[in-house]
Structures are given as structure tokens and as C-alpha cells.
Amino acid sequence: MINRSPLQVTIEHLLGMYRDPAALQLLQTAASVPHKTAMQACYQKDYLLELALDPANPALRTARGTIITDQGYEFFATEIFTSWPEDLAGDAFPLISIRQDNGPGIAWQGTPIDEVERGMIPARTFGPATQGPVARGANLYRVYNEPKIFTWWSGDRSYLDIRAIAQGAACTLSVIVSGIQIDRQTLER
Amino acid sequence: MEANFPLNAQTAAALRAAFVQDQKFRRQYDYTRRIVCLAGQQGSAEIPMPSEGDFQVMGYNIEYQVQQDGAETLFLRFRQQDGARAWSNDLLPVRSIATPGARIAGQPGIRYGYRNFVAYVPKNDLLTIDWDNSDGDEDLELWITFTGNIYPVYG
DSSP states (O other): OOOOOOHHHHHHHTTTOOHHHHHHHHHHHHHHSOOHHHHHHHEEEEEEEEEEEETTTTGGGGEEEEEEEEEEEEEEEEEEEEEEEEEEEOOOOOOEEHHHSSOOOOSSSOOOOGGEEEEEEEEGGGSOSSSSSTTOOEEOOOOOOOEEEEEEEESSSSEEEEEEEOOOSSSEEEEEEEEEEOOHHHOOO | OOGOOEEEEEEEEHHHHHEEEEEHHHHHHHEEEEEOOOOOOEEEEEOOOOOOEEEEEEEEEEEEOOOOSOOOEEEEEEEEEEEESSSBBEEEEHHHSSSSEEETTTTTTEEEEEEEEEEEOOOOOOOEEEEETOOOOOOOEEEEEEEEEEEEGGG
16 A cells, blocks of 8 residues: 555545546556556646637637547546636636536536526636736736646546637637546556 | 554554665656757757656646746647657647746746646656747747656666
């Protein structure tokens, strides 16, 4: 037990948070194999989606994109973070929602953008500023680099539908979904 | 599991022995390399990874200094030689992974940041860092420190 890798410890921690039987079985396998195998089979992967937003441009007031996770690998999202490089004054942060188009078919949060803005989440939720002066209304370079822990089992080759609504100012919103990618073949070999 | 573990003289000795063994088995390790991303260009840098043993990356820190005003538009992607495993399919904006949080817009200064990231890197693997600074106005010198554990016995 002492020689468990940090990855196995992480997986075991996640075991207590996830309920899907198939995912649970795979995670239990990952937690019980020799830790070199676990290290080889379970590793982190980042997926990026960038959305251009401009409230003054009707074509860019809303934006939508899809992250497609790799085929042949189970993906277990563990964190989400967002950033936007341009100056956004005050509360001009975009709103986002993330849904999974396949698999369980349950939204991570929020509602489709078609249902107006109800249920959309402020993008800043997915990464609060970690340091530096953040003053309401100040013209700051708002970049958030503290990922929000968000666990979600999305399975093999999943489609993550990300939608955003501009608020107040034009920007390019970067959304990174990061998680553990599990190579089932290596794990069960 | 720990709560049910009977702690007595014998088990304490066993735990000590296991702890000593664990120190041989796994050692913490920092590994720093520097790359330069030229303004207006894109390219790749190949970095030989540790030869002491298999390296489990647990996170990395990126530091660089911006001399001029303006937005930063540098993008990075890490790829391992082993199995052509990429840490991301896309090049990621470095501002998302190496910033000190909110700051005054576009001003020069040091950018830095650490993020947790788990990756298994076999002994003597080659890490390729793809960079894209094609929209940048200045050369950026990046110091990248990978932190994690070395497993000498695997090597």
C-alpha cells in the first residue's frame, strides 16, 4: 500500500466520488494493478476549445464548439479551466455551459443555449483568480489559472458540447477540459 | 484501511522497513529545461528526459518574461516519444497554464505558474515541445520545470 503511486491514490479517491458501475470497475482495476502499469495506462490529457465572442456582433454573440475525446480511451474529466486574454472590464466575463452529447446524455451543468441564458455558468466559475488585485470594474487582464475540480466520466470518444455567451466585451474564451485518460488495453493486459 | 491496521511493535517495524524500501523505490525529482520561442515563428524543441529511471511527472511550472506591452499569444503542446503520446491534441495557450492570476493588462513582467499534471515518462524518453509564437512580437525564453517522482528500479 505504501508503494502506491500518487496516481493510484488519486484513482482511489475518485472511486468514492463516482457511481457508474462500468467506470467503477475500470477504476478499481486501475487502482489494483501494479503501479507501473497504472502509470502507463492512466495519464492526464488536456482538451482545448477556443471560442471567439463579441456581443456587438450578432454572429459572435453566442458561440459553440465540440471537444471530441480520443477514440479507444476512456476519459474521466477531472478539471476545467478557462481564460481570456483580452481586457474585460468589470463583470464582462462570458457565460458557458458544457453538455455531453453521447453517453449518459446529461448536462454537466446548465441548459442549452436555445433556452436563453438560463442555467449558463459564468466562465470565471471555472477558475477563480489565484492572486493579484481583482477589483470590480477595474480594467484588468483577467486570466484564471486555478482549475475547477469537476469529475465526470465521459467514456470512449465522447462529444463535449461547449456553448458560450458573450457578456459586455469581445474576447476569445479558452476552455480546457483536463482529465485522466485510461488505456483499457494496457490496463487489462 | 489505515484505521483497521493493527499498530504494534511488529507492524511498526514492518512499516519502517516498507518506508525505507519506498525511499529506494521512489524519489522526488525536479527537472528543468529552457527553450526559446522566436517571435513570429513556430517550431519544436526536443528535450531528453531523465536517464535515472522512469519519471512520473506530477506537474510542471512555466516561467517566462514579457518585455513589451501586448497580449501574449504563445501556444505549447507536449508530446512524448513513447507511444507518440501527446499531453494534448491541440497547442494550448500558455496564458492558461502559466500566469500569476489577474494582473494589469498587457504590461511587461514575469509570468509563471504551476499546474498539476500526471504523466508517465519512461527512462530516456524524448519530450517534444511544439510551440507557436507566430502572433507574438518578441522572443520568449521559457523555463519549464517538471516535478514528479523517479523510479530507478524500473530503469
